[in-house]
Amino acid sequence: xxxxxxxxxxxxxxxxxxxxxxxxxxxxxxxxxxxxxxxxxxxxxxxxxxxxxxxxxxxxxxxxxxxxxxxxxxxxx
Amino acid sequence: xxxxxxxxxxxxxxxxxxxxxxxxxxxxxxxxxxxxxxxxxxxxxxxxxxxxxxxxxxxxxxxxxxxxxxxxxxxxxxxxxxxxxxxxxxxxxxxxxxxxxxxxxxxxxxxxxxxxxxxxxxxxxxxxxxxxxxxxxxxxxxxxxxxxxxxxxxxxxxxxxxxxxxxxxxxxxxxxxxxxxxxxxxxxxxxxxxxxxxxxxxxxxxxxxxxxxxxxxxxxxxxxxxxxxxxxxxxxxxxxxxxxxxxxxxxxxxxxxxxxxxxxxxxxxxxxxxxxxxxxxxxxxxxxxxxxxxxxxxxxxxxxxxxxxxxxxxxxxxxxxxxxxxxxxxxx
Amino acid sequence: xxxxxxxxxxxxxxxxxxxxxxxxxxxxxxxxxxxxxxxxxxxxxxxxxxxxxxxxxxxxxxxxxxxxxxxxxxxxxxxxxxxxxxxxxxxxxxxxxxxxxxxxxxxxxxxxxxxxxxxxxxxxxxxxxxxxxxxxxxxxxxxxxxxxxxxxxxxxxxxxxxxxxxxxxxxxxxxxxxxxxxxxxxxxxxxxxxxxxxxxxxxxxxxxxxxxxxxxxxxxxxxxxxxxxxxxxxxxxxxxxxxxxxxxxxxxxxxxxxxxxxxxxxxxxxxxxxxxxxxxxxxxxxxxxxxxxxxxxxxxxxxxxxxxxxxxxxxxxxxxxxxxxxxxxxxxxxxxxxxxxxxxxxxxxxxx
Numbered sequence: 001x002x003x004x005x006x007x008x009x010x011x012x013x014x015x016x017x018x019x020x021x022x023x024x025x026x027x028x029x030x031x032x033x034x035x036x037x038x039x040x041x042x043x044x045x046x047x048x049x050x051x052x053x054x055x056x057x058x059x060x061x062x063x064x065x066x067x068x069x070x071x072x073x074x075x076x077x
Numbered sequence: 078x079x080x081x082x083x084x085x086x087x088x089x090x091x092x093x094x095x096x097x098x099x100x101x102x103x104x105x106x107x108x109x110x111x112x113x114x115x116x117x118x119x120x121x122x123x124x125x126x127x128x129x130x131x132x133x134x135x136x137x138x139x140x141x142x143x144x145x146x147x148x149x150x151x152x153x154x155x156x157x158x159x160x161x162x163x164x165x166x167x168x169x170x171x172x173x174x175x176x177x178x179x180x181x182x183x184x185x186x187x188x189x190x191x192x193x194x195x196x197x198x199x200x201x202x203x204x205x206x207x208x209x210x211x212x213x214x215x216x217x218x219x220x221x222x223x224x225x226x227x228x229x230x231x232x233x234x235x236x237x238x239x240x241x242x243x244x245x246x247x248x249x250x251x252x253x254x255x256x257x258x259x260x261x262x263x264x265x266x267x268x269x270x271x272x273x274x275x276x277x278x279x280x281x282x283x284x285x286x287x288x289x290x291x292x293x294x295x296x297x298x299x300x301x302x303x304x305x306x307x308x309x310x311x312x313x314x315x316x317x318x319x320x321x322x323x324x325x326x327x328x329x330x331x332x333x334x335x336x337x338x339x340x341x342x343x344x345x346x347x348x349x350x351x352x353x354x355x356x357x358x359x360x361x362x363x364x365x366x367x368x369x370x371x372x373x374x375x376x377x378x379x380x381x382x383x384x385x386x387x388x389x390x391x392x393x394x395x396x397x398x399x400x401x402x403x404x405x406x407x408x409x
Numbered sequence: 410x411x412x413x414x415x416x417x418x419x420x421x422x423x424x425x426x427x428x429x430x431x432x433x434x435x436x437x438x439x440x441x442x443x444x445x446x447x448x449x450x451x452x453x454x455x456x457x458x459x460x461x462x463x464x465x466x467x468x469x470x471x472x473x474x475x476x477x478x479x480x481x482x483x484x485x486x487x488x489x490x491x492x493x494x495x496x497x498x499x500x501x502x503x504x505x506x507x508x509x510x511x512x513x514x515x516x517x518x519x520x521x522x523x524x525x526x527x528x529x530x531x532x533x534x535x536x537x538x539x540x541x542x543x544x545x546x547x548x549x550x551x552x553x554x555x556x557x558x559x560x561x562x563x564x565x566x567x568x569x570x571x572x573x574x575x576x577x578x579x580x581x582x583x584x585x586x587x588x589x590x591x592x593x594x595x596x597x598x599x600x601x602x603x604x605x606x607x608x609x610x611x612x613x614x615x616x617x618x619x620x621x622x623x624x625x626x627x628x629x630x631x632x633x634x635x636x637x638x639x640x641x642x643x644x645x646x647x648x649x650x651x652x653x654x655x656x657x658x659x660x661x662x663x664x665x666x667x668x669x670x671x672x673x674x675x676x677x678x679x680x681x682x683x684x685x686x687x688x689x690x691x692x693x694x695x696x697x698x699x700x701x702x703x704x705x706x707x708x709x710x711x712x713x714x715x716x717x718x719x720x721x722x723x724x725x726x727x728x729x730x731x732x733x734x735x736x737x738x739x740x741x742x743x744x745x746x747x748x749x750x751x752x753x754x755x756x757x758x759x760x761x
Contacts, residue, residue, distance in 0.1 A: 043594070053650055
């Protein structure tokens, strides 16, 4: 229902942040995430940052899934 | 600041000045004739003849203008038939208020494009419409080309390769980014270019290889494939992983919720070729600046007759539907 | 990450008795097709499309009202591109634009505020639609317009909340849903805990999912594992974005501007407390209050089954109009016209 994409914060200027993804830059509003910092990965929807990505959680999740798939692929073989 | 006024289209002195001092002086007084029609010599009897009108906002963009677009678009329409483009006509519809400087830049870019494509602009027309009745400038170009080899249309069969001469969606993305206040850290330009030399080179090296060619303009690559497969006894499958798409194009497409395969290109040709010649053709394409990112993007198949499919990264398949709606930025 | 390995795990997952799961979110509907994940589903797994397309569930009279306001009060209608082609009772925004109504497509609601600020001589109505994900941005814009003291910016509140709609589906008992794939971006705002009731009150498992191909594969796998479990749970596949309590700042802003009210959902009817109305202190920005219009009773196509579809009772191909009277070129119902409508997704991607 809601198209939102991950982008990286390059600059913060007042109520706006310049975010970037794949070489594309866009000025977005930071009112919903006032704690946002430069280099944060964020989720952008309709010109607003709606949430900040948690890199620690992302790493843990990846590790878990790698373990899971390796295990299952072994089982299936 | 000089601007276009109604008298520039009235047939009087101002109009004559505009034509001689600006248009002819840029596009070439030796070629553009003030006569009602150009008289031309054609080397063969089989000719290709095309016409197209150009409207675009903004009229100047990174990588081109409405002028270079008009020349390259018409050249490409002839070239994808396998014809050698020779002559172009140029009709300008100018909106009152257009700055003369802007018009000058557009004419210069037309001339440059014509020189590069090795075509002559041989006849033209200028009209002025009142302020508010046009979008700055419209251009119509017609083109004549000659066939030195038979038209490049042959029976398409399963197993044929689908080739493109470079990255997908650059032109439309450049324009959409401008309209939606998106900028680029390293820049992105329209791929606006004439493809006649590149195509000619492929035909010269592989005269029997090309089954079909089409420039992937409005509607993008997906629309070309839908056109080819419509009512056909074969299907087409693209391989998502093989699609040459710039990061910037992917980025804009994601932000605005659109699909690069449906975005317009102005310097891309989709070729269906006999697979025996695939590697050779890619090699030839890569010799040209317009073909340096050439890639085999898919195959004609005996499956899914009449439809175009794409095999996604995870190995699933989905249809590439016929484009229906204009692509608008969306939130869901 | 090896996406092909993960895909293989899903496609080879053994399911002994048929399972039906609902993806609540319309973007998931489209992405399941677009990424090809639906194509590699194991046997016995069925996906039911939920009501999670804000365009699809917007009732006809909302658009009828917007069009009438534009004409009768000489206002510029600003909207997300999604709404342009949606059929109203008698027309659509795209058709009215061709007839001369001022309609501007914006990427962000803040673009509409900027337009109003730059063109003080014109009145601008922003069509405030969307679920929990979009409402915070729209709320910020209303606050901004108030701060800037803009007298020519208004919104037509049409926002909807997904949690009450999912409750209605579960209460109706019309559909047998074994588990849910929950919307990632709605959850980014409202938080994982907001969905706990699905497990505690209804005993069904669910997984909050992101939108990449791997997210869909993983969330489906997690749900399939949960279905084998005896204790129902809400798991969070999208934990890199979705927190237990969501985004409290966003929620605070939403409820500083809006208050919950009844909303009419296409195909479902009125759901109490499932919409967002502007609070009295923002009445100056409420197009309903500022631009009274009379609109004829909304008209729905008699054969259109979008309603049942949005309740998950039928799939698009069950509708007799699907692909015949109703195609994306000539959409009868909103599920065909919205780019993430289930009918549009089936029409575009689902036919082999």
